[in-house]
Amino acid sequence: MNIKDYFRPKTLLAGALLCGLISCKSDNSNTTKGEVSFPRNKTLYMAGFQWGEPNTFNPLCDWPAFPVGGNYNLMYEPLMNFNSLNGQMEPLIAKSYQQNDAVISVILDSRAKWSDGTPLSAADVVFTYEIGKKYPAAPTAYVWTYISAVTADTVTDSTSESGKAERVSFTINKERNNPLAVLDHFQAVRIIPKHYIQKQLDNLNGDLTAFQKEKLDKDPVVSGPYTLHSYSGEKIVLKRRDDYWGKVLYQDRLPKPQFIIHPIYKANDHFSIALQQGNLDISSTFIPRIWQKEKQGVRTWYSKEPYFVPAAMTMLFVNVTKAPLNDRNFRRAMAHAINYADVKELAFSQYSPNLEPGLILPFGTEKQYYSEEDVKKYGAKHDLELAKKILKDAGYKSVFNANGELEHMLDPKGQKVPTLSIKSPAGWTDWEAMVQIAVKGMREAGIDIREGFVDASIYFNSLPTADWDLILHAPSVNATPSQPWSRFESVLSSRNWKPVGEKMNENQGRFNNPNDKNYNPKVDSLLKVIPNLSDEQKKLEAYRALNVIFMQEQPTIPIVYRPEQFYEFSIKNWDNFPNENNSYTPPQIPCFGVGIKALWEINSTAK
Amino acid sequence: MLKRYPTLYYISSRAVWYFITFLAAVTINFLLPRLGPANPVDIIMARSASGLDTKTAMEKEEAYLKGFGLVELNKDGSIVRDASGKPVQSPLIKQFFNYVKMCLKGDLGTSFLNYPKKVTEIIAGAIPWTLALQIPTIILGWIFGNILGALAAYKRGVFDGVIFPSALLANSVPFFAFGMLLVYIFALQFNLFPAIGGYAQDLMPAFSWEFLSSAAYYYVLPFFSIFLILAGGQATGMRSMCIYELGTDYIKYAKWLGMKEHKIVFYMFRNAMLPQLTGLALSIGTMVGGALITEMIFSYPGLGMSMLTAIQGNDYPLIQGITLLITVSVLIANFSVDILIGFLDPRVKAGIGSK
Numbered sequence: 036m037n038i039k040d041y042f043r044p045k046t047l048l049a050g051a052l053l054c055g056l057i058s059c060k061s062d063n064s065n066t067t068k069g070e071v072s073f074p075r076n077k078t079l080y081m082a083g084f085q086w087g088e089p090n091t092f093n094p095l096c097d098w099p100a101f102p103v104g105g106n107y108n109l110m111y112e113p114l115m116n117f118n119s120l121n122g123q124m125e126p127l128i129a130k131s132y133q134q135n136d137a138v139i140s141v142i143l144d145s146r147a148k149w150s151d152g153t154p155l156s157a158a159d160v161v162f163t164y165e166i167g168k169k170y171p172a173a174p175t176a177y178v179w180t181y182i183s184a185v186t187a188d189t190v191t192d193s194t195s196e197s198g199k200a201e202r203v204s205f206t207i208n209k210e211r212n213n214p215l216a217v218l219d220h221f222q223a224v225r226i227i228p229k230h231y232i233q234k235q236l237d238n239l240n241g242d243l244t245a246f247q248k249e250k251l252d253k254d255p256v257v258s259g260p261y262t263l264h265s266y267s268g269e270k271i272v273l274k275r276r277d278d279y280w281g282k283v284l285y286q287d288r289l290p291k292p293q294f295i296i297h298p299i300y301k302a303n304d305h306f307s308i309a310l311q312q313g314n315l316d317i318s319s320t321f322i323p324r325i326w327q328k329e330k331q332g333v334r335t336w337y338s339k340e341p342y343f344v345p346a347a348m349t350m351l352f353v354n355v356t357k358a359p360l361n362d363r364n365f366r367r368a369m370a371h372a373i374n375y376a377d378v379k380e381l382a383f384s385q386y387s388p389n390l391e392p393g394l395i396l397p398f399g400t401e402k403q404y405y406s407e408e409d410v411k412k413y414g415a416k417h418d419l420e421l422a423k424k425i426l427k428d429a430g431y432k433s434v435f436n437a438n439g440e441l442e443h444m445l446d447p448k449g450q451k452v453p454t455l456s457i458k459s460p461a462g463w464t465d466w467e468a469m470v471q472i473a474v475k476g477m478r479e480a481g482i483d484i485r486e487g488f489v490d491a492s493i494y495f496n497s498l499p500t501a502d503w504d505l506i507l508h509a510p511s512v513n514a515t516p517s518q519p520w521s522r523f524e525s526v527l528s529s530r531n532w533k534p535v536g537e538k539m540n541e542n543q544g545r546f547n548n549p550n551d552k553n554y555n556p557k558v559d560s561l562l563k564v565i566p567n568l569s570d571e572q573k574k575l576e577a578y579r580a581l582n583v584i585f586m587q588e589q590p591t592i593p594i595v596y597r598p599e600q601f602y603e604f605s606i607k608n609w610d611n612f613p614n615e616n617n618s619y620t621p622p623q624i625p626c627f628g629v630g631i632k633a634l635w636e637i638n639s640t641a642k
Numbered sequence: 643m644l645k646r647y648p649t650l651y652y653i654s655s656r657a658v659w660y661f662i663t664f665l666a667a668v669t670i671n672f673l674l675p676r677l678g679p680a681n682p683v684d685i686i687m688a689r690s691a692s693g694l695d696t697k698t699a700m701e702k703e704e705a706y707l708k709g710f711g712l713v714e715l716n717k718d719g720s721i722v723r724d725a726s727g728k729p730v731q732s733p734l735i736k737q738f739f740n741y742v743k744m745c746l747k748g749d750l751g752t753s754f755l756n757y758p759k760k761v762t763e764i765i766a767g768a769i770p771w772t773l774a775l776q777i778p779t780i781i782l783g784w785i786f787g788n789i790l791g792a793l794a795a796y797k798r799g800v801f802d803g804v805i806f807p808s809a810l811l812a813n814s815v816p817f818f819a820f821g822m823l824l825v826y827i828f829a830l831q832f833n834l835f836p837a838i839g840g841y842a843q844d845l846m847p848a849f850s851w852e853f854l855s856s857a858a859y860y861y862v863l864p865f866f867s868i869f870l871i872l873a874g875g876q877a878t879g880m881r882s883m884c885i886y887e888l889g890t891d892y893i894k895y896a897k898w899l900g901m902k903e904h905k906i907v908f909y910m911f912r913n914a915m916l917p918q919l920t921g922l923a924l925s926i927g928t929m930v931g932g933a934l935i936t937e938m939i940f941s942y943p944g945l946g947m948s949m950l951t952a953i954q955g956n957d958y959p960l961i962q963g964i965t966l967l968i969t970v971s972v973l974i975a976n977f978s979v980d981i982l983i984g985f986l987d988p989r990v991k992a993g994i995g996s997k
Contacts, residue, residue, distance in 0.1 A: 172705030
């Protein structure tokens with residue numbers, strides 16, 4: 036009996052096909068250069084910034100691949116960096132800035148150069164900003180909300196070789212009058228090379244859309260310490276530029292890693308596996324129970340709880356246009372009903388200190404505006420009985436069945452309150468757990484509410500239009516010079532008011548309708564005034580006043596602190612990463628903002 | 643007149659049906675992603691709008707709508723607006739004809755989410771990996787499964803007693819669970835094979851021995867994660883088919899005639915294989931979807947993840963491009979199997995000829 040005989044030719048054929056296909060894989064790779072090997076002791080692996088195929092490296096596109104765009108300082112550089120440890124702006128392309136009521140100006144470092152040897156001049160800075168004025172579709176268009184002009188001139192400067200330096204002046208747009216936002220732009224906008232890009236734009240008759248189709252992935256003109264070496268669907272490889280101008284800022288030293296490789300993983304576990312195996316040095320992803328990975332050499336900023344440095348808040352935005360959510364007693368009852376300790380422990384792996392009420396972080400640079408007295412007096416802490424009492428006093432009645440489960444709720448007029456829901460993206464497991472804990476607490480307090488998990492695309496779609504009761508959202512996450520003002524702005528401002536159904540990119544719950552008789556003009560006027568206050572005492576008073584209004588009105592319910600970015604590192608192949616005991620940079624990935632300094636300080640331990 | 647040539651008639655009538663199916667599939671591929679409530683520009687804006695004031699955000703949104711060809715344009719290139727100043731969306735039918743026109747030119751458009759990457763570029767970069775992983779596993783799994791199934795049915799006894807339960811077990815384990823198990827045992831516990839990726843992380847794809855050997859090493863676990871389960875499924879199916887065939891009159895008759903054993907097995911095999919062939923053609927359709935799970939477990943390069951993110955982000959051109967590819971390959975595979983069955987099973991042609 037020999038059935039196999041019938042198939043021998045086919046088996047061979049299949050084998051041949053297999054070999055053929057394996058070999059044809061290589062034909063479609065995106066290799067741009069011949070070099071294939073990156074020695075481990077000269078290569079730093081970091082991941083978590085690029086999730087899909089690298090699309091483009093054009094800085095004038097909205098979502099270019101790592102490390103273009105974002106606050107990465109590897110290829111393109113900003114004027115200055117913001118150090119969230121001390122709240123100071125640190126020099127990069129610009130040596131310093133000066134501020135008066137109408138104008139903020141920077142003095143450029145005359146040593147700055149592009150990778151093709153051209154000096155980085157004031158013309159490049161003006162060009163970068165002007166692009167946003169000329170083209171509403173350019174990524175820098177938003178800066179023109181806050182500035183009205185950018186001009187350049189030359190001033191005497193004793194510290195530079197020639198005795199002169201270029202100065203760029205940004206005129207503050209009086210309509211918004213917000214110098215904090217202008218400072219934000221200094222560290223957020225990356226300067227692009229005019230001589231290189233203007234020429235290409237001219238060839239395309241100034242058509243930005245056509246230029247956005249250029250990928251700029253072959254020998255781009257950059258000013259940063261690294262440039263693009265090669266990329267594929269699986270990784271992005273950056274190579275150190277040994278002629279980087281900025282080494283003068285580091286006693287003529289170059290960053291340690293010769294290569295930076297960003298592998299592109301497709302599942303969350305892989306970051307954790309790769310870190311533990313020593314195949315990844317730095318990761319910027321949510322990895323639960325990080326303390327269990329310590330034996331494998333995985334470390335975080337703090338070696339104990341909360342492991343990460345909190346810089347923002349994840350909150351429940353409440354649609355205050357709907358009954359009963361328009362009742363602030365109801366909102367406060369909701370805030371009292373949530374078990375914040377459970378949220379932190381069960382949903383967020385303890386990665387948050389205990390939550391204090393209000394919108395100001397009780398630590399870090401914001402601590403100076405935090406008032407414990409106000410928080411004690413007005414803040415809503417977890418207290419189930421108090422939640423029940425507030426609801427009862429306001430006239431709400433909850434009907435429970437024989438098993439003690441909530442059936443429904445009646446409003447003060449005796450009408451049944453429709454079941455509320457909290458919208459949140461399905462599949463974001465930590466967020467799902469947060470919503471479940473919030474729902475559990477509120478139902479115990481007698482509020483008829485349920486989880487509403489939806490596809491992420493629907494979630495993003497509905498966030499600005501407010502077609503929800505409550506929604507989970509983390510506004511204003513970045514540590515910038517304008518915090519905590521930007522957090523207040525994104526939660527309370529009604530200066531860009533749009534009715535429900537239209538899009539609003541801040542205060543999505545529609546708090547404080549300017550057309551309503553109950554409009555509180557104090558909120559918007561405080562938001563307008565704070566960025567211009569230089570007197571610290573007045574600033575403190577203004578922040579306190581805003582925070583009190585927030586706590587009294589509870590237009591959103593913060594439920595947990597979160598870091599600006601997750602930052603885990605492995606000490607298997609590199610050491611001397613910044614951490615709580617060695618805080619030479621803020622808790623940022625070494626390529627992000629000021630965090631880039633770490634690239635000069637880490638040491639290879641690989642054999 | 644064609645009826646005089648049953649083979650030709652059979653092939654051409656199949657071809658017409660397949661063409662109609664193709665047209666229907668292309669239309670559905672076009673419509674389905676557009677029927678949902680979310681619009682790709684809304685999803686992109688959700689990422690880019692935070693921190694923008696309303697006017698800037700609106701200008702940006704309109705630039706996107708225009709760039710993606712989702713709004714009506716005046717002759718001078720400006721956006722057509724309705725009475726309230728809102729941009730007028732292009733009607734679906736117009737978008738559809740645009741899509742067909744571009745398809746005919748071989749242009750699948752530009753991805754929205756991976757802007758400005760061309761859809762063809764994304765597919766070309768990923769498809770070799772998907773094919774290299776899926777085609778050999780599907781074909782080898784099919785061949786081994788069928789041989790084992792037939793053997794089990796024919797030999798019975800201990801052989802069947804071992805193969806059948808293990809095939810059943812393999813077939814009932816979910817893809818992802820089995821893949822994770824392989825990773826846990828062979829990559830994390832014993833460190834025999836790598837857990838992540840399609841080739842060593844310090845290499846770039848190149849036609850070199852170093853790269854190819856690395857790719858082969860990284861190929862082992864993903865291959866077995868699919869192969870064993872597929873073979874198990876095929877074996878159980880083939881075994882029942884063979885047992886059925888063994889009980890039929892023609893086999894008994896052949897045995898009574900005293901025909902040689904391998905001749906009988908050949909007859910049995912030929913008949914039992916027909917439904918399995920159809921199954922093989924259909925499994926080409928699940929290729930990209932099945933690849934997704936393997937890709938996620940191993941971070942293996944391929945098209946599955948691109949499709950998932952495209953669907954999540956309503957990236958119409960990319961969804962259309964990938965579904966078009968799947969449609970075409972399923973139809974071609976089915977068509978070839980139909981033709982093959984026509985030759986293997988004379989009844990099929992005879993049925994048409996006698997109508």
